[in-house]
Each structure stands twice: as structure tokens, then as C-alpha cells.
Amino acid sequence: MRESDCVVVMGSNMAENHPVAFRWPMAAKVEHGAKLIHVDPRFTRTSAVADIYAPVRAGSDIAFLGGLVNYVINSERWNRDPFFRSWVVNYTNAATLISDQYQDAEDRDGVFSGLMEYKAGVPEWPYNGFTQQYENASWQYAGTRVGDQGRTAATAQSGETPGTKSGMGTPGAPQPSGPPYDALVRSLLKPPAARDETLQNPRCVFQVVKRHFSRYTPEMVERASGCPRDTFLKVAETILANSGADRTTSFAYAVAWTQHTNGVQIIGCCALLQLLLGNFGRPGAGIMALRGHASIQGSTDVPTLYHSIHGYMAHPTALKKHDTLEDYLAAETVPTGYWGNMPKFVVSYLKSMYGDTATVENGFGYDWHPKIFGDHSHLPMFVAMNEGKVRGMFCIGQNPATSLNAKLERAAMRKLEWLVVKDNWVHETANFWKTAPEIQSGEVSPADIKTEVFFFPAAQVAETEGTFTNTQRMMQTHYKAAEAPGDCRTDVWFTYQLGKRLKKLYADSQAPRDQGFRNLTFDFEHEDPKERQIGEPSAVKLLKEMNGYQTADPSRHLAGFGELKDDGSTTCASWIYSGVFPAPDRNLAASKQPDPPGQPGAHLNWGFAWPANRRLLYNRASADPSGKPWSERKKWVWWDGSKWTGYDVPDFAGTKAPSAQPKPGGIGLDALSGTDAFIMKGDGVGWLYVPTGLVDGPLPTQYEPAESPIRNPLYKQQSSPVFKYWKQDGNPLASVADPNFPYVITTYRLTEHYLSGAMSRWLPALTELMPELFIEISPELAQEKGIANLDRVRISTPRGQIRAKALVTRRIRPLQIDGRTLHQVGMPWHWGYEGVVKGEIVNELTALVGDPNVTIHEGKAFVCNVEKG
Amino acid sequence: MAEPMGFYTDTTVCIGCKACEVACKEWNQLPATAGGANTMSGDSYDNTRRLDGIHWRHVKFIEQFPESRQDGRWLLMSDVCKHCVQAACLEVCPTGAIIRTEFDTVVIQSNTCNGCRDCIAACPFGVIDMNPVSGTAQKCTLCYDRLQNGLEPACSKACPTDSIQFGTISELRARAQKRVDQLHQTGENRAYLYGADEKMLGGLNSFYLLVDRPEVYGLPPEPKMPSRNLVPGSVYTVLGAIMVGLAGLFSFRDRTSSLGTGPGPEVRP
Amino acid sequence: MIDAPSSTWFTTNPHWQWYIVLYFFIGGLAGGCYFLAALIDHLGRVEDRPLARLGYYVAFPAVLLSGLLLTLDLSRPLRFWHMLIERNTFEPMFKAWSPMSIGSWALLAFGLFSFISFMGALAEEDRLRWPAFRRLQWPAFRTTRPPAVTGLIVAVLGGLAGLFVAGYTGVLLAVTNRPIWSDTPLLGMLFIVSAASTSTALLMLLAQRYGWRALPGVAALQRMDGLVLALELLVLAAVVVSLGSALRGWLNAWGALLLFGVIIPGLIVPLVLSWRQRRFTEASIATMAALVLIGGFLLRVVVIFSSETI
């Protein structure tokens, strides 16, 4: 971001929530006068240092971004400057033709072709939250089929009902089997989709996109988002002016884009815009997904996610044809592009899981691997819990009693038989049975709660050795600064000890389902006798397991995932991290040498960024199709006549010439040409249009949040037709434009606190800075409601009601939406009923609705009422 | 004496994160208002309100929004002791508790201060106040302990955006002037330096880049030395004394006579 | 803040409150009474000597009390000596440019003089009953009273020290950056004059309690009080003028108290009284003196708190 000429912070309050990362946009500002734009419903501390602040209505981001797309495509500059044309034609799927079955939201007033009632899922797990889903065959590239272009979503997709196989191949036909699995992968090859390099064909992606966004005019943006037309145009002009061959614009977002029932589409819309502007794979370009917790990136890489296994490979599921390893590989491997190597990743992963017991004969133990059978993410799990389907829960580093749909989640926890809380504090969740509001009000008596709660004191991060992986995919070692007091133990200690004990428990079970545990290799004994004695596992050994080694000789670490084999000769838990620990004496995560100041560089010797220590993904795109840098100012990686070179590790086949053509019948990278910069994509290009992988449409479309005070100004379709909703008592939704809940409310963070507050509300130095829960309202609304600054106010939604102090400020402004005044209010959500300072729980107000792709709740835009008292 | 050290604070890049405030607290082990159970002030995001004996750094939040919200501004500024070259506090301190260090900074020795609070009244910027725990007057030490060990002050170290910059005064002044010029070029003509030159109390070793009048930031437009009143004040007082003396002479004039001798008549109180 | 009348409005109040108010008042009386006593010693008639002794009798306890009040006002009272001796080097601590520093020394010196004179007065009246005193000090102490030369010197020096103690407090307030206090250079003058008026009033009051109306000195005191009160009125006017825009600090309850608690009852009324009747009635003396004392006290209340509350 330090290289950016324009930084757009939208969907995040970067200065307040990522202050340290924010030093780079500020550096760009001070060092070369980069423009900073903040698009946010509230004027925040980010807006305070921004060159342009654009107010918007919470939940209107796609209208705004769509407006930008429309502005760009129709702008004189974009159509004149050869850079954009060349970039889009060569590096995106703009030229690709789409199936003529496809009908756009444009033609069907807000819904795409293929909408149908939800069929996927198994009766044992009725918690996926869908009522409708899309049959997405019609979305495919012309002449291709679902799955050809890439993996499909886990819980809703045509052809994902149990038994039938996604992708190609007919049941019964003998599956080419391996290892090596090349034959199998080759059998998946399809003829590439047709293209029209002139971008004239009405069915080519570019034309479809152009039509799709044609109604997103500046006037429409103002109507839908409330952002004044001229402010919007100023933003649009600034972004366009700072994109091109020698200028780049970057975006930064966080949960104000994700916490929506169409969050993934918002991000997709930004990606679409940045692809049109050539802002990918280049210095100062891109989209920064500002991650939340320290190492939350790491926890998705080596996942705590239910639906994937290490390195973003689909988790084996009962909802697809994943019966055998071959089935799984056939269903999940994209034959072209780098994912064509997936069999090597999977087999090496299984070797790390089951060690010697994983053999060719038993499909490397694939059968032992657990399968998912639905959406097992946070919300559905708590719904299931609330219906008595879950007996126990380990709550390690979470505080669900306050952090999501609190009332309902506490009700769910009351149905547990046992609850293990491992935390630094005896927080709201640990005491949900004792001090929760419903207990204090006498509504529920602790005597009636049968849940047995076990509390394990946790070691703090400074008392732990290990690594962080930050937003930039960079892994850095951190060392123990102090010994944990008393019984406090690290989380990895807990997991390790639990695993070992479970293995013992199953040691001589013959039940097939227990073989996984029996054969699991789980030996990470610490080198240091002192640590070993308390049972702490070795972080070094864990890192080595992730990096991978030669199965025959574990002392020979792998230098990178290029060395992975699909025959079991290599062991590697997480292919993307392969190379971080290339030799027993070389831990790159621990390397800390910055580049000398002043000269351009990627600081390759500071930490390790997966994959292969690349700092910019798809950086082949920083050079033009012929391999020359687009400009001196923005050079990064280029072709020197014999190989790819530059400041960064090239994200491309090292010696593949720009002019290289795909090998006929080639798989993996061989199937891609010398200009196919997006090597993880089956077709080697960035996707403006997304034929597969998303369950709610191939193109971003402005939908209203699940609760909105207005009708969708763009389409008849009010909200996403497929967003997730769970019918539970305590989870009613307000109807559209419900007069009882006339205001838009959004929830967010403060620099002074951290999330549920468990990490801040116990610390006086922080609590004195922001002692009390408050609601930010405009003087205009305050006057309407007779509310004075610091008055107590009552905030209510169909789900609940809480009290907070009023902070009346002009940083909040009424918006003109569709010609009428609309008020927005905002609340930080850091308070709870434990700690040095207490306050009511904002998540009593939120609704249990989710994004159809990733099931994150809609905490950022819903409706409420505000009254004095 | 080593080269004068101090702060240049560029308020235009401050994001009001208060990391400086907290870092100072943590490093100097200062207590929190009401043990942390503070109450909300209702004045923007500022709940610690001012510099005092337990807040040696304080971040100010100034909301400037017209009703139309046109070009509204939220000015953020991290305030601290100015380490004046001519330090009022040091000047008046009767116990010599306040000293000037080898870094040309101003430090209160807690073991010497007896809590007369003269320095509080003297500081033109309202920086000092009592620390209820130590019972002495306290303020920013410019991390004297860290400086002595070659470390950067805790607050500037913590500042993510380099709004607070630590260094030698000469170097900081040059850097600050460059920034002002840059801002003027990009159209921010309101930018200027507060306390960077000798004109203000011989120079503030913690000076600021501001974009509005000092008053707006709660800074005195023309801070002065207390001693400005010393001579006139004393002269007038002596004058007063003389007048009283004259009044005495005049009143007793007609009783002037040989001094009485002996105990005088036995009238007893 | 943005429309602050003066740069002094940006400072913090030192929490100088009742201890200090009392100290300013009592310290003023101590200095003033000693000064008057010394004056009488030099100019007075022999009949007036009891009056002079009275002054000394007041001064010493008052200065003791002053020291006590000052010490109590410190947040670390046990460190009072840091004012005189540098804590780390144990060298004498003296800052000629810091009123509080000189003030501490002055108080010490004045304490010494007033002690000597106090004992002298006792000795003169032959009140030093204890054998110890009888044997040693008392001849010595006798010499500390006029007409003995030492006596004269003590009285002169003590008198000056007294005046200093009575006046430096105003300078101390001026040599800060607080609103009002440092917005005028005249507080020292005001305090010294007010110290004189209150002291004369006090001596008159006491003299009258002892029924010394016959003493010529009392009449002189009356005349003096009149003069000093007039003077004080003028100085106060000058202060108001010199405050300029900082006068804002008095356009409030404190201003009202100044007018209706100090100026009218404490200055004007007594003045009128003293001019109206050359020959005082018992009552009028009492009321006049009382009014002056109350006014003098309230004056200090106003000066201190009107700034403290900004």
C-alpha cells in the first residue's frame, strides 16, 4: 500500500482497527502525496485523515461499486488508454463467451437464471439455512460444464446432492487411478471456452458485465446509497486517474464488506473493478482483506474452517461424490492451471495425517478422513446446539455469549451437557450460567442449567512460542517473552494433549470410524525437556510438518511445494507453506532482514510469505503480455529474455516465455500460455464474471440487507434470493420499510477495545479511554427524538432491546435516500456483563441471517428504533 | 550536554488511536482514572479530558462540522509536555525538584517534589498536575530513563503513523518545515508550526504542526514566562509598602516624640 | 477555550484553596501587626507601648500558624524542608527569582524576628515566669526591646520582613500563568495594603476589647486605617483596570462577592464610618474593624477562588 497512488478504504475503518497496518497508507500520503478515500456510513478516524470522505448507507456498497464499474467502462479515458484494453483482454476473462442459457439479473429483475428450491443437504443436518438455491449450469462458459473451471461450493450447488458427481465423468465408468494421478487429471481436461478478443460479441463476459452494470448510474448511486452525486464522481475520477500503466490504486476492506447477506458479492464487485483497472499483481495495487485477529490468516490457511483442509483444498464431504480418493480428486481437481497439481498436495497431506499407515493400497488413508455433511460453521452449529443436537463444546478463544446473536447463543449453550472454556479471563461465556442478563432478570435460574462448565486458564500470546501469519500471508516467528503463570497452558498444548488422550482412548478400538484416530500420526514432543515435562509440543516440529519432508528421510526438508509428489514419497501438511522451513537449520519465518532503505524491494528476507515467499500474487501481471514492465514506476517482475526476474519471487513458471503457447493435452501449468498470469485459475485469467464457486450469482448485484427501511431501488428482487436464514424463536425479521424500526443501524469497533471486550475491558488503561457503551446519532435525529448528548436511550429491534448512552455528533449524518431523509445510527459492540467496565450486549439486537457463500452474519446493516429513556 | 532532543508532532497524520497515551501509561506505570471505571465525557472520543499527573500524554478530538457537513474536519492531536527551552515550571519550583537534563528536556524528580504545586500554576500549557499516588507533581519526562539507555520514548515508538516523531531538535525542525511546504503545495495553506522557533519560550522541544489556530487545539496563542510579572509585581509591592509606611508616619506624625522608656503603664492585655 | 480572553486561560489550577486563603490572611495579619508594632515602637508614645506589645503578641502565633498552614497545604508535608535545603545535595535551596522560594526564607526570617520580639515583649512585661528564663534569657530579651539599639534594629528588620511576608504572596500569585493572578502585577500591592488595613483593624479591635481607648496610639491607628482603606480602594480599582480582558474572570459570582462582600462592606462602609465621626463610639469601632477584617478575608477568598475555578 506504500506504493499506492490512491488507497480506497471501503468496508473498513482501517485507521481505528488496523492502526499499525495503516501506517502504510499514511506513508504513501506523506511520501508521494497518494490520495486516501474513505467510504463509510460514519465519519471515522479514518475519514479524519482521508482526502475524500464519501458517506453511504450501510448495505449499499454494491450500488456504489457498481456505479464505479459503470463509470469506468463508459469513461473516455478507459476506452482510450491502450493499457486498460490490453490488460483486460489478456489478463481477464472479458473475452470469454458465456453459455446462451445464461440470463442476467438485468433481464429477470434481480435474479439470475437457475433459481430453484433448496434440495442439497442431508436430513441429518437441516441447518444449512437455505430455502432457495441456484442451479448454475446456465452460468458456465459456453460449451463447458459445472466444475470444469474450478471447485464448486460446499453446501449448495446443483449436482451436489449425495451420490451424483459434480464436474464431469459418468457414474460407473472406470476411474483412471494412480499414483501417479496424471492420467486421472488428464481425463478431466475439457476444450477451452470460446473467446472473442474484440469484446464485441454480446455474450462475451465484457458485454455481459457492461449491460449488467448499465443501470448503476451516478444518479442511481445517489438514490440507493445516499452519497451525493458529485462526491461519488470525485471518488470515481480519483480512482480512474490513479490507475493505469504508471499508477495504481488499492482497496482495503474488512468486515463491513463481509458481514452482509451478500458480502462475498461486494468483495467480488471490487475485484471486478480492480481487474478492469489493471490493479492486480502490481505494486500498490490489489485488494487488502484486512484480517481480524492476529494470525486469523494462518487459521484459514491451516484451517479452523469447517469446509476446507490445509491450503484451501475442499474438505471431503458427504454432499459430493467424494467416496474414494479418486472420486475426491476427480471432483475437486481443476486439470488446468496450478491446481492441476492438487493430487500431490492431497496425498502429501494424507501422509502427514496418517504417516506409514497411509499407503497406495488404502488410498493413503482417505477413508479414515472425516467428512462434513453440511454447513458446520458458527451459526448453524449454534442453531443445532439450540435444537439439542450438540452435546458439548470447546470454546477456545471465543466469547459467543456476546459476540454473535448473543441471546440465542446463550440459550443454545444452556442445552449443552458440557462446555470447556479455555480463556485468559473468566468472561461472559464462562459465566453465561451465572451473570447473564436472563439470569440477573430471573428469567432463567442457574439451577435449571445442566451444562457442566470447565474452565482452562490460557497462556497469553507473549507466553507462547510460535508463528503469526498476517494479512499479507506473511508468516513470522514469535518467541516466548515470559513463562505462563500457574496452570495457564498454551492452546497448542491443549489440542496436543487432547489428541494424545483421544488416541489412547481409541487405541484398541476396531470400529472402522475410529481408525482415523488410531492411525493419526501425532508426535510433536518438545526438544526442551522442561517443556516436554509439562507436555508442550514443539513449535519447530509443527512447522516442519507443515513445510514437509521426504517421507523416507524426515531430516530432508522440502525446499518448496514444487518437490511434492503424489505417490506418498513426500509428507506435507500444508502445501502452501512448503518452503518456509527448507532445511533443519533454516526457518525463513524467523528471518528478519529488511531491504536497505531507498531501493525498491519486496523485503524477501523478512519472514516468509506463502506461496513460495511471493509478496505479490499473480505478479506476472506487473509486466505487459510481452514481459516488459508496464512502466518504470511500477516495474516489479519482468522477463529478461531467458527467465522471469524482478524484485519479487515471480508468480509464474520461471522460464516460460511470454510467447509460450499451452502444450496440447498438457495439464497443470503446461495448459497455460505465457500470458496467463492468473496461474491458479483453470483458464489462467482473472474472473470478471464468476461461472462457478459462488452460490448467489456470477455477477455482483445490489440487494438490500435482510432488513432494510427501503425497497431495493434497482430491482424488484429485494434481497439476495438465497441468503441464509434460520427460523428460531427469538429470530424474527422486520418486514421491508417497517415503520416500527425506521432507522438503519450498524455495529462496529473502536480502537480502544477489542471485539467482545474480553481482551480490553479487563485493562484499566484501555477502559478509561472508552468506559461506556454508546450509540452514535446525528443531532438531527437526536432533536427529532428529544435526545440530548449523554442521555440514556433505548435501542430496539425485532430481536431485542438494549440501553446505551447517546453520543450526539455531526460525524453521523442523515442521508437523502430515494428522495426522503433516512437516519442511520451506529454502535460499537465491545461490552458485556463481566470485566472492569460493563455494558449491555449489542448482539442482542442482531439477526441470525447469513451470507449464502460463507455464512457470516449480517452485523453491519439492519433496522432498529431509538427512544429516549 | 548531548544534542537537544524532543518531539515533532504532525497532527495531520494523527489517527487518534491513543497508542501513545497507553504506551506512556504502561511504560510509566501510571494508574487509570477511577481504576478504569471512568465515565463517558460526551466530548467526542476524548474520555481522559486533559494532561495531568496520571495522563502524561493526551489525545485531543476536535470535531468541526457545519450543519451542512461541508468539508467537516475531525482534528486529532496528541498533546504532551512541551519541554520548553525556557521552562516556567522549572523557573518557579522552590525545591529544585524540576531539572533540565543533558537532553535539554525538563524532568520533575519525584523524590524532591513536596507538592507545593507552584509549577502547576506556572506551566503556560497546563501540562502538570498532581499524581494522587505519589503525592507529587508529575508530567512527561520525555522518557528520561529510556533516553539514558539509548531507547526512543515509549509514545513515539508506539505511534503507528509517525505523527509523533522523536529526534534531535535541529533535524526535526528541518523535517517539519519540509512537511509544511509539502502541505502548502497540496493546497493545505492552513498548515504551520507551533513552537518550532525560539520566539516561543526560546523554542518548544516538543513542537507541533497544526492546521488551525492554537486556541482550537487548546493551546495558548502566546504562552509567557511567569517571571514577566516578577519585577513589576515586586516594584508595585514595594510601592505599596512605602505608601503604607507613609500612611503610618502620617497617622503617627503628631505623636512623634522621644521614645518611651520603661515598661510603660501597667495596662495588660 | 477558543474564545479565551487570555493565554492564561489554558493553564491548570494548582488546587490552592482554604489553607492558602487562610495563610494569605493570617500571614498578612502577622506581617501587618508586627509592622505596626514596630512603627509604634519607633514613633509611638510611651503610653502606646502596650499597643506595640500587642502587635508582637499577635505576630508570632500568627506566623507560626502561617507556617503550619503552608506545610499542611503541601501534598507531602514532611518534605516542607525541601523548600530550604536541596534534597539530593543538601545544599541551601534558594531561588531569588522564585517568589515561593524567597517567601519561604522570608517566612523563616520573619518567624525568627517575631519570636525574639514576642519574647522581648513578654520579658518587658516580666511575664517570663519560669526559672529557666529568669536565669538566662530574660536579661537578654530585655535588650531586644527599644530603646535598646538591638531592639531598634530587630524591630526595623522584623518590620521589613513582616511587610515582605504580607506582600510577597501577591507577587507569588502574579508569577504564575493563572488567569487573573498573572493578568495583573498589582496583587502584591493590593495584599500589602490590605494586610495593613486588616492589621490596624485587628489591633484596634483588640485594643478596644481591653478598653484602651484612651491610648493615643489607638486614635492614630484609626486615622491610619482610614488612609489605608482609601488606598486599598484605589489599588483595587487599579487592579480591575489592569486586568483588561481577563476581567471576564470576575464577571460572575466572584465579582459579585468582591463588590458586595469586600468593596462595599469591607472598604466603603468603614471609610464612611471613619470619616463621618472623628470621635468613634465603641460600637462603630467594633463594626468598622470587624467589617474590615471580614472584607480582607473575603478579598483573598475572591482572588484565590475566582482563578481556581477557571
Ligand SMILES: Nc1nc2c(c(=O)[nH]1)N[C@H]1C(S)=C(S)[C@@H](COP(=O)(O)OP(=O)(O)OC[C@H]3O[C@@H](n4cnc5c(=O)[nH]c(N)nc54)[C@H](O)[C@@H]3O)O[C@H]1N2
Ligand atoms: N482496535 C480494534 N481493532 C480490531 C478489532 C477490534 O475489535 N478492535 N477487531 C479485529 C477484527 S476481528 C476484525 S474482523 C477487523 C474488522 O475491521 P473493520 O471492518 O474495519 O471493523 P468495523 O469497525 O466492524 O467496521 C468498519 C467500518 O464499517 C462501517 N460500515 C458499517 N456498515 C457498512 C456498510 O454497509 N458499508 C461500508 N462501506 N461500511 C460500513 C462502520 O461504520 C465502520 O466504520 O478489525 C480487527 N481489528
Ligand SMILES: Nc1nc2c(c(=O)[nH]1)N[C@H]1C(S)=C(S)[C@@H](COP(=O)(O)OP(=O)(O)OC[C@H]3O[C@@H](n4cnc5c(=O)[nH]c(N)nc54)[C@H](O)[C@@H]3O)O[C@H]1N2
Ligand atoms: N454485532 C457485531 N458482532 C460481531 C462483529 C461485528 O462487527 N458486529 N464482528 C464479528 C467478528 S469479525 C469477530 S472476529 C467476532 C469475534 O468474536 P469472538 O472471537 O467471540 O470475541 P473475542 O473477544 O475475539 O474472543 C476472543 C477470546 O479469546 C481470548 N484469548 C485471547 N488470547 C487467547 C489465547 O492465546 N488463548 C485462548 N484460549 N484465548 C485467548 C480472549 O480473552 C477472548 O475471550 O465477533 C463477531 N461479532
Ligand code: SF4
Ligand atoms: S492489534 Fe496487532 S494486528 Fe491489530 S493493528 Fe495492532 S498490531 Fe496490527
Ligand code: SF4
Ligand atoms: S510545558 Fe509546562 S511543564 Fe512542560 S516544560 Fe514547559 S512549562 Fe514545564
Ligand code: SF4
Ligand atoms: S510541586 Fe513539586 S515540582 Fe512543582 S513546584 Fe512544587 S516542588 Fe516543584
Ligand code: SF4
Ligand atoms: S515521552 Fe515518555 S513520558 Fe513523555 S509522554 Fe512519551 S511516553 Fe510518556
Ligand code: SF4
Ligand atoms: S499514537 Fe500517534 S496516531 Fe495514535 S493517537 Fe498517538 S499520535 Fe496519534
Ligand SMILES: [Mo]
Ligand atoms: Mo473478525
